[in-house]
Amino acid sequence: MLFLGILQSIKMAFKSIRSNKLRSVLTMLGIIIGVSSVIILVSIAQGSSKNITSQINQLGKNLLTVNTYSTDLELTDDTISQLGKLSGVKAVSPIVSGRVNVRKDRTTSQVSVIGTNASYSDVRDTKVSRGRFITDLDIEYRQKIAVLGSETAETFFGVNNPVGEYIQLNGNSYKVVGVLASKGSSLGQSGDNVVIVPLSTGQLLAGSTSISTVYLQGKSESQMNFVMNEVKMKLAALFPGKSNDYGVTNQQDVMDTMSSVTNTMTMLLGGIASISLLVGGIGIMNIMLVSVSERTKEIGIRKAIGAKRKDILLQFLIESVVLSAMGGMIGILLGLGCGKMVSTFMNMSISFSAPVILYSFLFSLIVGVVFGVFPANKASKLNPIQALRSGA
């Protein structure tokens, strides 16, 4: 019987909403704007957060970086191979870096150069799109070969295939053996304008054998903290008392910092949008109060012919919930539509998530209940005699 009553109330609610279309739409507008702005803003925030995460991941998975800040402290081949033998470390890639003058025919340009080993390709997630990467044999024989970043390749060779061609690095001729796949710029660094040479050759080019950076790849994401400690302990043992001269950074730390920033941003945007949902709820309450006083007579009639308090309460409560639910549904559609438009026309990455859509809908329902209770209660408490006497 209660179920029947609710069905009946929902029907009556739709009837009264339909009989006052303009007002109902205006009432729902608050909820519509609230729900859709929650969806749009949170999707934009989550989209950019995803974007940043993938950019950081592009730098290499499970990446640890060891840097030296002092010339007293040298990372020798021996140190590096000891780091490579640690249980959690999968691969090691030492680098020397600097800038060189690159020339091909009449084109010249300053380009950053990296001297490294074969593991670099895995450790930094840098794949070749053409030719091959550096091999350990190249290092051993101090081969004058180079792998070009995609942008560098384009600068010097245009659309031609550079593999097998020669370029001048600081006046010496190097054979191009490969071209890197484009990574795009990540976090402001262009990874595409670069020349990669074998470590030994790089040391010649830079005029120095000192290695200031070593990249380490951990075996699994879950072990990164353990690997970090392992590396720190090893370095502490190798260079006692010099802990200020080197540093170890974890890719994960950077990621955590970034994601805490983007989470804050998401919460902030979601929170601001939720306020408009609340304002929408107040709009519903306002209209429901008007509706109660307009329908005093109706309430009196219903009570006279046997409606109990709970019947009237339910009727008005369901009406406000139906209003807010309809507003919520329209808001979801509008939010999805506008989100799509923002992502296509403004070239923003956007990420819709089902929980956010669900929560904002539930929130709009709750708003309907919370702000509907007061007017509904007011209606249910009306004295039938007074209500019948009222002129309306």
Added chain:
Amino acid sequence: MDKPIIQINNMSKTYQLGGETVHALNNVSLEINKGEFLAIIGPSGSGKSTLMNMLGCLDHPDQGSYLLDGKEIGKMTDNQLAAIRNQKIGFIFQNFNLLSKLTALENVELPLIYAGASAGERHKRAMDSLNKVGLKERAGHLPAQLSGGQQQRVAIARALAGQPAILLADEPTGALDSKTSKEILKLMQQLNELGHTIILITHDLEIAKQAKRMVSIQDGELQENGGALLGDFAIY
């Protein structure tokens, strides 16, 4: 004859109007038997509607007792009173009081909804009721599409739908012309002949005379048969 369906003993109701005490009902006692057609007549402000609210279980008296069908009404909660109104009483108002957004049929179904009847039963009983007042064909019309007399017939059908023991009519013809008034009165007489107990409230002696029994009320005091007061009412 079995026990009276309505037994009112020494009922009083006062209102405070700006420091002045109005005795809307003053020590009223009244018994109504099943199947009666009773008219309550009195001038404006005499307490007719107040009495009707008491009879209709819409209000609590200040003093006195009210037995409806042998049950004491005074001690009931609002919810119990709502149920009593729903099952035992059919209201017919001066200005019809139909819900303007509902069709005639939906209006007649309303008391059955609150009684918890199933959709099928509601429809059947509401159609039966409309048939009794001769408006079966107008079931789908909105009140605004019906004449005053037809609206009052729908209101009567609504009052009949729950098959209540008593029909309470407060100035049912007050908003109707004399020809339509006669039709409505005729309908009420027919319903009385079918066994319905009818209480008709009016300030019009001509209408009151149509009832089988008449009581008059003035300044909250009730008198059987109008008595000496009857002459005064001729002017209303």
